[in-house]
Amino acid sequence: MSITREIGAHYTPGKGTLFTVWAPTATQVDVVLKDNDKIIPLQQEAFHYWTALSEETGPGARYTLRLDEDMERPDPASHFQPDGVHEPSAVVSHADFNWTDKHWKPLPLEQYIIYELHVGTFSEEGTFQGIIEKLPELVDLGITAIELMPVAAFAGSRNWGYDGVYPSAVQNSYGGPEGLKKLVDACHAAGIAVVLDVVYNHLGPEGNYLNDFGPYFTNKYNTPWGKALNFDDAHSDHVRNFFIQNALLWLRDYHIDALRLDAVHAILDTGAKHFLLELQEQVEHLEQQLGRPFILIAESDLNDVRIINPVEKGGFGLAAQWSDDFHHAVHALLTSEDSGYYSDFGKLEQLQKALQHGFVYDGLYSEHRKRTFGSDATANPARQFVVCSQNHDQVGNRMLGERLPQLVSYDMLKVAAGLVLLSPFTPMLFMGEEYGEENPFLYFVSHSDKDLVEAVRNGRKEEFSAFAWQGEAPDPQSEETFNQSKLQRTYEHSEKHRQLRDFYKALIRLRKSAPALTRPDKARLHVAADSHTQVLHLIHSGESPYLYALFNISNQPQKIKVVKEVGAAWKLVLHSDENRYGGAGIALPQELSAGQEVELPAASVTVYQSNIIL
Incomplete structure (x- = not known):
């Protein structure tokens, strides 16, 4: 039986705040209230969970967790880091927000027309409020769902979001927990569902203090981002619980409609019940409790139908997954690029196969991978594949962040749009593509550690080595790189872009x-x-x-x-x-x-x- 236990600081009106943390190596754990320096000793319970109720502690209270009367750290399950990832956590109330979406009817996946956006670059303000003010544009376009790139707390104020270190804390520079709730409520009022991108395969480097609390990572595997999270080694039940509680938090307390699970191929788990299956089961329990459906969408480069097959067919039961094959088939055809993973694509018959069957590589030999790859998705419904001609990865992981308007003709942009929106699959647009945004979408960070910044710069250069791209990579740490990535909304004054x-x-x-x-x-x-x-x-x-x-x-x-x-x-x-x-x-x-x-x-x-x- 899996362990499910709420963690973090949970405030209940009239009762106070219940603090809970998993810390198996500690002999004593205390909450330090920073407003009055009061110390609250936590009591150890089964499986090394430490807990205590503070009746006088309410929303907004700043606190840290002190381990063995020595080391103070923010709460790993913090719901808010108002002053950044190195500073105290804050108690958040999920009981007093004035939701107005009680009549919202979640959309079935077949009705999703997804618009992927990055909070920091979608509007000039770079906040949740900035998105709210632009919702009429998305309604006018016909969008039925927005997909937010990760909003979990990361170092600094500029980041794609995949360097988050507090999975349950909403980024302070975006507007924090209150701002996200206002956005979701406004989206539902506008008839738009909200998909949130979450990262369960790694955590960012700066502000990552999980190792101080317990074995959240394992030496069994390595990932492109360092040590793998511990989903199947000793103590892994509690690491799995940490991320399951995170998913339930977004769905239950923030009224999120769907989660996009980042790079599930890097969730390394050889246990009898894969983490994704357990996550799907827990989400289904929440559906029964709340009487509303939720959707889990995987990003996977495995071409493995087990992720989206029903449990009775030996699958994990997730609703859908991103389709890299469709994107690569379209991109290689339209641009004639043939380096890196595009070397496996470029034939019209491959796009034909993607449309008919879902995967191009369904047990075929991949020259790029130098191995036989993929499984047959013919029997899977079309709605289970999210397709696009551009997304944050395929644009932003180019050295110069070029969008399709820099690579193909104006008329060919319309062909790309038609291939996505007239396909049988679940379509997704990347912010700005609908009018041919010409600003790049570049990779950007705002770390405070100089060595880390240099490591990021060098790592990006290594990533580009497989592609025949010319030029000098923009500096990810530079604020100018971030500013260059903001949308211009040129359709407001350019006839071509409006057309x-x-x-x-x-x-x-x-x-x-x-x-x-x-x-x-x-x-x-x-x-x-x-x-x-x-x-x-x-x-x-x-x-x-x-x-x-x-x-x-x-x-x-x-x-x-x-x-x-x-x-x-x-x-x-x-x-x-x-x-x-x-x-x-x-x-x-x-x-x-x-x-x-x-x-x-x-x-x-x-x-x-x-x-x-x-």
């Missing part, structure tokens, strides 16, 4: 209104690829009226024949080459029939709709 955004809006409207896309079915999807013309034919025939999308992924006009699967009376509903979308306005047939010859403009997306049953 691109209008095309995204049209695609999203179609996605939300066409039954064939609101309930897409991979099994009722016909995909044909012509590598000679670089034209992809995509027919959604799961729900009537059916959709027929034609993608010209070449930079030349292409004459094609309508595939035989198309019957009569197909009418034109969307064309990327229209003047209103910044195109040349080349006319296309208003109706199509099987075998008809059509000339598609270069780099274009064309969609026809039919009421004829195929």
